[in-house]
Amino acid sequence: MNTIQKIELETAKLLINGNFIESETQEWQDIINPATQEVIGRVPFATVEEVDAAIQAAQDAFASWRQTPIQARMRIMLKLQDLIRANMKEIAQVLTAEQGKTLADAEGDIQRGLEVVEHACSVGTLQMGEYVEGVARGVDTYTLQQPLGVCAGITPFNFPAMIPLWMFPMAIVCGNTFVLKPSEQDPLSTMMLVELAIQAGVPAGVLNVVHGGKEVVDRLCTHKDIKAISFVGSTAVGTHVYNLAGQHGKRVQSMMGAKNHVVVMPDANKEQTLNALVGAAFGAAGQRCMALSVAVMVGDSKQWIQELVEKAKTLKVNAGHEPNTDIGPVISKRAKARVLDLINSGVEQGAELLLDGRDVQVQGYESGNFVGATIFSGVNTDMRIYKEEIFGPVLSIICVDTLDEAIALINANPFGNGVGLFTQSGAIARTFQNLIDIGQVGINIPIPVPVPFFSFTGSRGSKLGDLGPYGKQAVQFYTQTKTITSRWFEDSHEVGGVNTTISLR
Ligand code: NAD
Numbered sequence: 001m002n003t004i005q006k007i008e009l010e011t012a013k014l015l016i017n018g019n020f021i022e023s024e025t026q027e028w029q030d031i032i033n034p035a036t037q038e039v040i041g042r043v044p045f046a047t048v049e050e051v052d053a054a055i056q057a058a059q060d061a062f063a064s065w066r067q068t069p070i071q072a073r074m075r076i077m078l079k080l081q082d083l084i085r086a087n088m089k090e091i092a093q094v095l096t097a098e099q100g101k102t103l104a105d106a107e108g109d110i111q112r113g114l115e116v117v118e119h120a121c122s123v124g125t126l127q128m129g130e131y132v133e134g135v136a137r138g139v140d141t142y143t144l145q146q147p148l149g150v151c152a153g154i155t156p157f158n159f160p161a162m163i164p165l166w167m168f169p170m171a172i173v174c175g176n177t178f179v180l181k182p183s184e185q186d187p188l189s190t191m192m193l194v195e196l197a198i199q200a201g202v203p204a205g206v207l208n209v210v211h212g213g214k215e216v217v218d219r220l221c222t223h224k225d226i227k228a229i230s231f232v233g234s235t236a237v238g239t240h241v242y243n244l245a246g247q248h249g250k251r252v253q254s255m256m257g258a259k260n261h262v263v264v265m266p267d268a269n270k271e272q273t274l275n276a277l278v279g280a281a282f283g284a285a286g287q288r289c290m291a292l293s294v295a296v297m298v299g300d301s302k303q304w305i306q307e308l309v310e311k312a313k314t315l316k317v318n319a320g321h322e323p324n325t326d327i328g329p330v331i332s333k334r335a336k337a338r339v340l341d342l343i344n345s346g347v348e349q350g351a352e353l354l355l356d357g358r359d360v361q362v363q364g365y366e367s368g369n370f371v372g373a374t375i376f377s378g379v380n381t382d383m384r385i386y387k388e389e390i391f392g393p394v395l396s397i398i399c400v401d402t403l404d405e406a407i408a409l410i411n412a413n414p415f416g417n418g419v420g421l422f423t424q425s426g427a428i429a430r431t432f433q434n435l436i437d438i439g440q441v442g443i444n445i446p447i448p449v450p451v452p453f454f455s456f457t458g459s460r461g462s463k464l465g466d467l468g469p470y471g472k473q474a475v476q477f478y479t480q481t482k483t484i485t486s487r488w489f490e491d492s493h494e495v496g497g498v499n500t501t502i503s504l505r
Helices: 048-065 070-086 088-099 103-120 162-173 188-199 214-222 235-247 270-286 299-313 333-348 403-412 426-435 471-477
Strands: 014-016 019-021 028-032 039-044 131-136 139-147 150-154 177-181 207-209 226-232 251-255 260-264 292-298 352-355 374-377 394-400 418-422 440-443 479-487
Touching (some): 014 048, 039 088, 048 150, 048 177, 048 214, 070 162, 088 188, 103 188, 150 162, 150 214, 162 188, 162 226, 188 207, 214 226, 260 403, 270 292, 270 299, 270 418, 292 299, 292 403, 299 352, 299 374, 299 394, 394 403, 418 426, 426 440
Parallel strands (some): 260 418, 292 394, 418 440
Antiparallel strands (some): 028 039, 139 479, 352 374
């Protein structure tokens, strides 16, 4: 057994007006290592007064932050990306301890967020307005992309580095101030990133952090001084946040749950396809919003199912910090019970269990929340394992005869987050990308998360709101367009009389 780096028992601090402070709340929750059940920290559920103080600090800081030159804001991001890179290994250790994913995957989590920070270093070219000279005699029209004010972010447990970094760097580099509410299940690695942001020079009040659950989230959604809310998490909570914050006049983006399919055509490269399927279904113990949940085998590709199962059998289930681990634990005992309940439902509803990960034993980590790779075939669309997001290492297989059937199946599913297609035919790929109603499409790519100069997109039940996180869409989300139409009179201009009709230009 590898030695676990000892993580000091820590309380997650609030960050209010530049100060990391201990909450005065009576309500605390343990932060638990999902491989060992060791308590590694405690997180407060902040009081209403503390949430209000964080919002007030952000409101007070906005006046001067929005006037801070854009290059100065970008230079802080330049420093932040340097600090994150330098501290990546240390953050990954804490992330693995509190979230469970493998160390390599934890570094990937940080790296994906870091790339957004790198992109934030060049926001100047994205926050440019437009200008048309001479829309009428002596009249010019131009736009300003101005920051909104105080924005808030609410993040899920599965990417405690990447998703907070989707939000606060882009929001504050555009001139907004921010209140972040990290997942209460694994806030410690997020807090390390926040500490680096303060070290990088983010001024007091520009970035604030409160911890908690529904009460804190609802306060953010309803507070008069919050202008915009970014949410990433489950569909039920995301819909609640979207509706509540929308009713209170806020701009909202909700990125939510998923049921991602991959279509396997019989002309695909078999070895590459099967490797990709196994990695996408079982990596991060299936706890990615872009994890593969359903493999749709078209025509003769169904003959590869047994090989897929054999590959999945080779995956090593172990604690995330152990070398060569493929599948770490799921986040909590509750999450494990939910995954097992869904697997049991698949058996009861008549799916064929080709690989059963329910009774996996991990030596040295007997109390960890482990579930091994699980594969069902003969799945139909009425089964719970097809209808519900499992968020565990469970792959369902459905066989169809044609590409058209595969597309119809996927477009009828309520979720629209990610999809993949494996083929060697450009014509098939082109038809697929045109007809499929999913936000992120991978062609021979199983987890097509866009790089930060594009934006994360979702469709139907996976997203509410028009604009996605990071990239150009995030700049639009975090800014308000103001249109100026101006006339400067020259002395030589004729002075006209009063005109009461709309101008004919
Ligand atoms: P979750 O919805 O339980 O929690 C997300 C956030 O909402 C947390 O900060 C939590 O404290 C808060 N919250 C929880 N219950 C609440 C309530 N009743 N009212 C108000 N706030 C509440 O999600 P999770 O389990 O942390 O994360 C997993 C989910 O996130 C999955 O559904 C996954 O697909 C989704 N996800 C989506 C994306 C995406 O981009 N579409 C990315 C990552 C994760």
